[in-house]
Amino acid sequence: MTFIFFTLLGYLFYLIFTAGSGDLLLWSLEELIVGGVVSVILSALFMKVVPRKVYVQVLNPVKWVMMIIYIFGPFLYSLALSNIEVVYCVITGKFKPSLVRTETGLKSQTGTFIFANSITLTPGTFVIDIEEGTNALYVHNLRWKKKRGEKATPQDVSGPLYFWIKRIFG
Numbered sequence: 125m126t127f128i129f130f131t132l133l134g135y136l137f138y139l140i141f142t143a144g145s146g147d148l149l150l151w152s153l154e155e156l157i158v159g160g161v162v163s164v165i166l167s168a169l170f171m172k173v174v175p176r177k178v179y180v181q182v183l184n185p186v187k188w189v190m191m192i193i194y195i196f197g198p199f200l201y202s203l204a205l206s207n208i209e210v211v212y213c214v215i216t217g218k219f220k221p222s223l224v225r226t227e228t229g230l231k232s233q234t235g236t237f238i239f240a241n242s243i244t245l246t247p248g249t250f251v252i253d254i255e256e257g258t259n260a261l262y263v264h265n266l267r268w269k270k271k272r273g274e275k276a277t278p279q280d281v282s283g284p285l286y287f288w289i290k291r292i293f294g
Contacts, residue, residue, distance in 0.1 A: 127167055129183070134163035174237070190292045191238075198284045199242055205283070206246040213248070213267055222268035223252065224276040227260045228286070235293025236261075239278070242285050249281060 138159040143150045151159075213219055230236045236259040240251040248266035255261075263281045278286035 127171055130167040130170055131163045134166050135159055138163060187292060194288045194292060198288045199245075202242075202246050202283050202285055206248050210247040210266065219266060220268050221264065221266055223262060223264050224268065224281065225260055225262050226276040226278050226281050227258065228278050230259050230290065230293065232293040233259075235289050238293065239282070239286065239289040242289070243282050246282075246285075 139151065142155055142159065145151060145155065228236055228239060230239065236254060240254055240261055243249050243261070243263060244251045250264045252262040252264055261278075261281070263276070265281065269280070
């Protein structure tokens, strides 16, 4: 049932993004076929890669609305700031790379999964590993602002993103 749901959801997004590009209604016959095939393949991959608890929580419509607000608000803001910071590092040559471990305190695998991916998508940071059980993250930073040996908080590695993920997924 979940496979069918994600296949249909993927196909719906495909149709939305390609609307108006064909002769048959809003799409061409080839596009409709390719969209179906791509949706089936991506759903199969999605089901194998993403933990079950993650995609069960993603089906909650309240979390969808909150995630849309998160993506178009704090995440885009952090993305813009990170890009500026990386450009600054490249121009000035002021790098201070480090690998830090941060305890997230998140109980939800979904929250940890989305938090880790949000960190990775912002320039200058990359999540290397997630500890199972504790949901602690190992994050590579391009420019670390704390002294060596100081404990890293989730806000240190992600700015305001942690606050929002904690609110959405607890």
